[in-house]
Amino acid sequence: xSLEEKINPVLRQIPPSGIRKFFDLVANTKGVISLGVGEPDxxxxxxxxxxxxxxxxxxxxxxxxxxGLLELREEISRYLLRLTGIVYDPVQEVLVTVGVSEGVDxxxxxxxxPGDEVLIPEPSYVSYGPTTMLAGxxxxxxxxxxxxxxxxxxxxxxxxxxxxxxxxxxxxxxxPTGAVMTADDLAKLLPVIAEHDLLVISDEIYxxxxxxxxxxSIASFPGMKxxxxxxxGFSKAFAMTGWRLGYAAGPxxxxxxxxxxxxxxxxxxxxxxxxxAIEALRNQNGAVKKMVEEYNYRRRILVEAFSEMGLxxxxxxxxxxxxxxxxxxxxxxxxxxxxxxxxxxxAVVPGSAFGPSGEGFIRISxxxxxxxxxxxxxxIKRFVRKKTLKKQ
Amino acid sequence: MEKEILQLLHENAKLTPKQIAxxxxxxxxEVRAKIKELEERKAIIKYHTLINWxxxxxxxxxALIEVKVTPQREVGFDGIARRIYQFDEVKDVxxxxxxxxxxxxxxxxxxxxxxxxxxxxxxxxxxxQSCATHFIxxxxxxxxxxxxxxxxxxxxVITP
Ligand SMILES: Cc1ncc(COP(=O)(O)O)c(C=O)c1O
Numbered sequence: 001x002s003l004e005e006k007i008n009p010v011l012r013q014i015p016p017s018g019i020r021k022f023f024d025l026v027a028n029t030k031g032v033i034s035l036g037v038g039e040p041d042x043x044x045x046x047x048x049x050x051x052x053x054x055x056x057x058x059x060x061x062x063x064x065x066x067x068g069l070l071e072l073r074e075e076i077s078r079y080l081l082r083l084t085g086i087v088y089d090p091v092q093e094v095l096v097t098v099g100v101s102e103g104v105d106x107x108x109x110x111x112x113x114p115g116d117e118v119l120i121p122e123p124s125y126v127s128y129g130p131t132t133m134l135a136g137x138x139x140x141x142x143x144x145x146x147x148x149x150x151x152x153x154x155x156x157x158x159x160x161x162x163x164x165x166x167x168x169x170x171x172x173x174x175x176p177t178g179a180v181m182t183a184d185d186l187a188k189l190l191p192v193i194a195e196h197d198l199l200v201i202s203d204e205i206y207x208x209x210x211x212x213x214x215x216x217s218i219a220s221f222p223g224m225k226x227x228x229x230x231x232x233g234f235s236k237a238f239a240m241t242g243w244r245l246g247y248a249a250g251p252x253x254x255x256x257x258x259x260x261x262x263x264x265x266x267x268x269x270x271x272x273x274x275x276x277a278i279e280a281l282r283n284q285n286g287a288v289k290k291m292v293e294e295y296n297y298r299r300r301i302l303v304e305a306f307s308e309m310g311l312x313x314x315x316x317x318x319x320x321x322x323x324x325x326x327x328x329x330x331x332x333x334x335x336x337x338x339x340x341x342x343x344x345x346x347a348v349v350p351g352s353a354f355g356p357s358g359e360g361f362i363r364i365s366x367x368x369x370x371x372x373x374x375x376x377x378x379x380i381k382r383f384v385r386k387k388t389l390k391k392q
Numbered sequence: 393m394e395k396e397i398l399q400l401l402h403e404n405a406k407l408t409p410k411q412i413a414x415x416x417x418x419x420x421x422e423v424r425a426k427i428k429e430l431e432e433r434k435a436i437i438k439y440h441t442l443i444n445w446x447x448x449x450x451x452x453x454x455a456l457i458e459v460k461v462t463p464q465r466e467v468g469f470d471g472i473a474r475r476i477y478q479f480d481e482v483k484d485v486x487x488x489x490x491x492x493x494x495x496x497x498x499x500x501x502x503x504x505x506x507x508x509x510x511x512x513x514x515x516x517x518x519x520x521q522s523c524a525t526h527f528i529x530x531x532x533x534x535x536x537x538x539x540x541x542x543x544x545x546x547x548x549v550i551t552p
Contacts, residue, residue: 017552019552021548021549022550023548023549024552026549027549027550032549034549036549036551037547037548037549037550037551038551038552039547043543175552200427283515293396297400297415297416298416300417301414301415304414336450347549348394349549349550353552
């Protein structure tokens with residue numbers, strides 16, 4: 001048996017990341033403006049960084065309890081109340097994780113039995129499918145469309161349900177489409193969820209980045225807290241990607257199960273990040289609001305630029321992504337991204353990296369300084385004009 | 393909308409009304425009207441440029457002067473402040489709480505010029521009791537802007 005054959009066969013079924021391939025291409029090209037970055041362009045606000053430094057000076061360099069510092073869980077509980085209106089018990093219903101990434105993994109491993117189906121609206125964040133498979137489940141993708149604002153509708157959901165359906169994995173505001181689900185949109189899903197007794201994993205990492213109206217969590221509807229695990233974290237709202245910190249909140253039985261896995265596989269989240277995160281939540285000094293305001297400015301610049309280009313762009317209402325339809329150029333997602341990179345030195349991510357329903361789209365991140373974004377949009381405009389003329 | 397327009401222009405006075413309108417999701421006409429109104433009521437006084445003089449050959453010498461004064465009947469501190477702020481060499485004047493009364497920023501082309509200005513003009517004004525001159529050696533941050541070179545983007549070029 002070769003070494004390769006000895007590797008877990010599930011891994012062979014997981015296709016290589018579409019992003020990885022493109023990364024190498026971009027990394028080897030000089031002078032590129034990248035609109036392909038899925039993390040804030042801001043560094044962590046200084047008051048948070050300073051708290052991390054202080055904790056190191058004070059000698060906080062040890063493990064914490066498995067669930068995370070109680071003081072942090074208490075702050076998280078207060079924060080979730082402000083954000084979603086739901087009360088979570090910091091002792092039994094909150095778990096501090098190493099990013100939402102770990103949260104996704106823990107929730108799936110805690111809930112999936114072999115063969116269970118996990119329903120994932122697509123285009124989707126890249127890690128849901130592979131983590132589902134590693135947990136022994138079967139990802140079932142639900143194709144969402146720009147005509148519906150890339151939202152999940154009860155009809156779409158009903159359409160994929162089988163007796164094996166167990167978990168609905170939601171991510172709104174969405175990566176890669178920028179879609180959000182309003183209270184009305186979510187309410188329509190509730191009867192289907194209840195009828196089929198689904199559990200919900202709700203990745204709300206972009207909740208703060210909601211530009212029109214307020215973020216609504218599906219767990220805030222009557223009866224939904226009992227069947228929902230909310231995942232959230234510090235990466236996006238507080239520009240803390242590298243600190244690797246997130247949390248899960250949900251029914252105590254599920255949190256206990258997740259904690260059991262976390263305890264043996266991770267032990268605890270880094271204490272420096274936990275200390276800094278306490279300050280991030282406690283000191284509401286407007287730093288988050290300022291970043292969100294800046295993203296919103298860029299979002300509007302971007303939407304206008306695309307309407308001038310004549311490419312169809314469903315208006316993104318959350319996160320920091322836009323997902324324009326580039327099929328009018330006659331190019332595939334990958335061709336578009338590659339040619340744009342070589343001809344105009346602008347990097348975007350091919351929509352196909354987020355599943356087959358992303359084909360014909362590209363993902364643009366506007367977590368990019370305003371002046372770079374404006375320059376990149378100018379180049380994309382020139383590129384699109386050239387390609388559409390050629391086609392005619 | 394007013395606050396947002398002011399913040400945007402404060403950060404970059406070169407933004408056009410059209411650009412501001414796009415960013416705020418309002419019409420260009422509304423933005424033009426608002427800016428005109430702000431200019432008319434002198435909320436917007438002028439549009440200026442933040443220059444890092446250290447990167448030019450014209451770096452001026454600046455000093456912060458702590459001035460103690462005897463307030464005057466009827467005009468209080470304002471009378472002396474007015475006599476001070478009329479000088480072209482004086483860039484900022486603040487009335488302060490604490491040990492001294494007026495903080496005066498003076499600018500000149502050499503240390504000698506600034507020192508002479510303080511000795512001959514400032515300290516001789518009636519009602520000025522004392523002047524303590526502190527020369528500025530380096531500017532780290534000015535009007536909310538850190539003057540060190542911009543930090544480079546350290547992120548990976550593509551991430552999910
Ligand atoms: C939807 C979504 N979930 C989770 C993550 C990972 O977040 P974390 O840094 O908290 O692991 C990302 C990061 O891009 C994301 O976009």
